[in-house]
Amino acid sequence: MMRSGNGYLIHAGSQARRVLMLQNTIPMCSSQYERMFNTSRIPGIETDTVQHVSDSRHIVVYHRGRYFKVGMFYDGRLLLPREIEQQMERILADSSEPQPGEETLAALTAGDRVPWACARNAYLRHGVNRRSLDAVEKAAFCVTLDETEQRFDEENPVESLDHYAKSLLHGKCYDRWFDKSINLIIFKNGTMGLNAEHSWADAPIVGHLWEYVLSMDPVNLGYTEEGHCNGEPHPNLPGPQRLQWNIPSECQTMIGNSLSVAEALANDVDSHIIPFSDFGKGLIKRCRISPDAFIQIALQLAHYRDKGKFCLTYEASMTRLFREGRTETVRSCTMETCAFVHAMSSDNTTKEKLDLLKRAAEKHQEMYRLAMTGNGIDRHLFCLYVVSKYLGQDSPFLKEVLSEPWRLSTSQTPLQQRELFDLVKHPEYVTSGGGFGPVADDGYGVAYVIVGEDLINFHISSKLSSPETDSHRFGNNIRQAMLDILGLFQLDKKDPK
Template sequence: MAEAHQAVAFQFTVTPEGLDLRLSREAVRQLCLAAAHAWKKRLVQAKNTFLSGVYPASPSSWVLVVMATAGSFYCQVDPSRGLITHIQHYLPQSRFLSADGHAVLSAALFGTGVWLGTVLLFRRALRLLLTYHGWMFEPHGRLSRRTRIWMVMMKVMSFRKPLLYSFQTSLPKLPVPPVQATITRYLESVRPLLDDEKYKKMEVLAKEFKETIAPRLQKYLILKSWWTTNYDFLYVTPSPIQAARAGNVVHAILLYRRKLDRGELRPLMALGIVPMCSSQLERMFNTTRIPGKETDQLVHLGDSRHVAVFHRGRFYRLWLYQGGRLLQPRDLQLQFQRILDDPSGPQPGEERLAALTAGERVPWAEARTRFFSRGPNKASLEAIERAAFFVTLDEEAHGAAPRRDGCMDAYAKSLLHGRCYDRWFDKSFTLVVYSNGKLGANAEHSWADAPVIGHLWEFMLGTDRFELGYTEEGNCKGEPNTMLPPPQRLQWDIPEECCAAIERSYVLAQALAEDVDFHVFQFLEFGKGLIKRCRTSPDAFIQLSLQLAHFRDKGQFCLMYEASMTRLFRDGRTETVRSCTAEATAFVRSMADPAQSRAERQRLFRLAAEKHQLMYRLAMTGAGIDRHLFCLYLMSRYLGLQSPFLAQVLSEPWRLSTSQTPQQQLNMFDLNKFPDHVSTGGGFGPVADDGYGVSYIIAGENLINFHVSSKFSSPETDSKRFGRNIRQAMLDIAELFDKPK
């Protein structure tokens, strides 16, 4: 949706003098870059599909060619019904090729053509099948005949591995919803939050928008669609040696990158048969956000052979390859240990340099242009921005500790912002390795969403623990190559004026960080196992618990955001589920009304849960409203049109922003066999100054981890208080169904 401005790259009006054409140079440039990138991806995928995975490497393709050749030449049977003879007639004659050779070559060409045609037919059929989303709306435990037939056909289509691994171009594009449907669902979503007078005003604004500029904006959106081609284990620390843990996990991350580059990662599958879009994985490595005075820019390199490392106020470049081969974990441990043992101190201005990435963007853009465009500063900054990712060897120790209150809160705050100068916030992600061997990651959000970094994180943790392993002493396995050159210390020449800019960014970032009230707690009373026995969706159960907790916390309802994936579509990212529905508010009010019976509360809960699941499915299948409304707003801005309705929509604060952290995307180990290997999940800050940010991870059958954030500066919020309300709301809803606590 960030590329919505591309739709208005071209603007024209008809005047008495003729056609007045206006071009947006930046929009045209971005449009051309996007189109070139899309076609480049298609060519690479076509090459991988047909040349590497399908023909001639596939045994079945050779069988077809051999059968066509043998049938035509030796058995005197023409399976082509004359096409082989026709091909032979048009082949150029050669004195090096006999008549029999011409016949064999013609049959081989016919077999090749049939095979490639079959592949294209299968790809087209797969694309058609992937447009069906009726399976998401089937009642639990009951499938219609149409869905059963579709599932059989999908399993047949996904049988061919090359088709499965080149599915990205087969996924349908995210549709542009009708304006009428979007407006209707929007009004439905805000009705529980507005009194009659305010709701009538919003209806008038919506009707005016629909009848005036909405059709024009919708046409531009359709035009645009034509152009578009976390934390460590909770309980387990495999090694307490900081350098060893860093060596193993960095090697595991690089193994993931290699599999990604080679197309060896099996896509995440819904129902085990529907591939989910994973195009964001391409931007995970070698990606940096560059500050600009008007807008930032994401820069992605084709490859990077080093990582940037920060420790005790100093920056290093650590090469990942030696003689073209990836360094082994024990070699990486040696290199990280050399950084830890380096007694030198930071250069002037170096220690807090990364605070520039945590402050305001315009001062950072100006400082970057003025102080980092030449000399050693330019070379060192390029080493960081061109790194595969950023690594922080943290001096602190964090993680879960028995009988230590607040340890997880401190762990979460450290990963969210650290000291405001020991994370490079512009890199795609920063790997944080603590002094006690615990891990974490700080991810920059513009390039991807949580499931993508979660995909990497699960692979890394599983590979580190179950494949690479450690010695009894906690070191990486193997013998180190002591002849490796040490990591390169980056050099800086930072003047006083730049130091002042760094200090200003640091003071601003520190004030923001100190205002974050972060609370992490484990809900151990029950998990998804008991919730499923209540015959409801675990996500709907938790979302309604959050609604009840918020009403008890503030005494009112608010606009509530839940992130939903749209990865059933090509290049899909997220959509919003507006969880505060009329059904949800009715259920919450019933819990506050002592006159309501348990049976009535159960009935209202069922209705609210079913409505939530419907909203979630609509969002996942391209029928959400918020991305559509946002794009319509962007269109109106670029066309210079004013819309009071859209201005009102975009100004509404999300006082309760929620998200579920996915897990078990790769199934590299069985949580039932290794229950102590559950993940803590991930979190984020509040969206509104007077609101809450809540992230949760359903970790196994009997554990749910919650991350609650707010701001100390708001007198209306308190993260620990809200956490207590969440816990009690979960217990109260479970009690409705006579389930043990």
């Protein structure tokens, strides 16, 4: 493979093909984009499956415990924004009550998978329930018109962002259909967000979509002075179709059990967002260090200060160079990084610390390149695990290397379409990025997005039940670690050079 102009040339024998470039980056395999809509995760007893239908002409909207099927086409065309608003207004004006079991039905998608599979097969695959379930599972995506209000509050930034994040992550545990590829959540005050199921694709796909939405809605589509979408309502547009359910008491009991499981999980999530604005990518680049390496090393320093020890660390790397490529793991807790972290709490000179930092950053970049090009280790280990299960052979080696949990799981959500946003003129278009829960009971989940030149947003999650973790404490450690590392360079922040 070699770089050529604005693309890459992939050599296969005597042939060479130019690969499409997006913002000087190889895009994701199109198979992930194909599954963005019309896709649902279907529960099974042995394993789940991902169901994708080739075409869907409707969405499903949840509001006040009721489900509505809303057609997105009329007269052979896609509905215009004002016509979609017209349909939402009809749903908001509908005063009907939920049917028995309907309001909390989606809790089945939030609890354990086997009970959900059993309830689906026993009670939801016949008659009116089957037709309504098909409408949900074959919808392009789901929309929740949420009755709560969420927004960033400048007078209470920490608590407001934390509540916003938790609402998008799990809501009430029954007001998002968690098996859908995408749930668009619109709060009562007009704030929006997404909840995405993870098996069909990775975060950059969802981020790519959301960047487009965030720029298209206010800039290209716009609103009238009265707050309506531009355009006129349609005089003959058929209204939304209320989905019908006949959920027996036995199924309602299973729904209640799943809701209890989901609420226990959700109530245990300690979610915290840090808008880190002390400095950003612009100043880090002046240090001649990769911004991602800088942040990952800061996370290691913060974790060591937080817990007094190192841990197995997961950083997601995209495998864009491969057909149907998803992710590989960068094990970013390296010996070089540990040496730097130890030096930060010793009497090493600044020059010695800087030398160790640069070695750690170079090692991180090397690990990242290996992961991107198929030379990581974790997907190979997973293949060996699958083969061992297929052959019915136990492997002491695999038991050893796969048994340690990822107590620090991290991921960067890249801002991919920077040309869509002028954050200097319109700072209100800034995205807080996305987040996820911890993958270990005593660990942290950290997602971050580098926004423009001067802002990095961190999403931190952990479990309240763990005596070892505290998301707000870890957030303070991240902030201080970032400042301490930058301080080694003794830069003048006002000097642009």
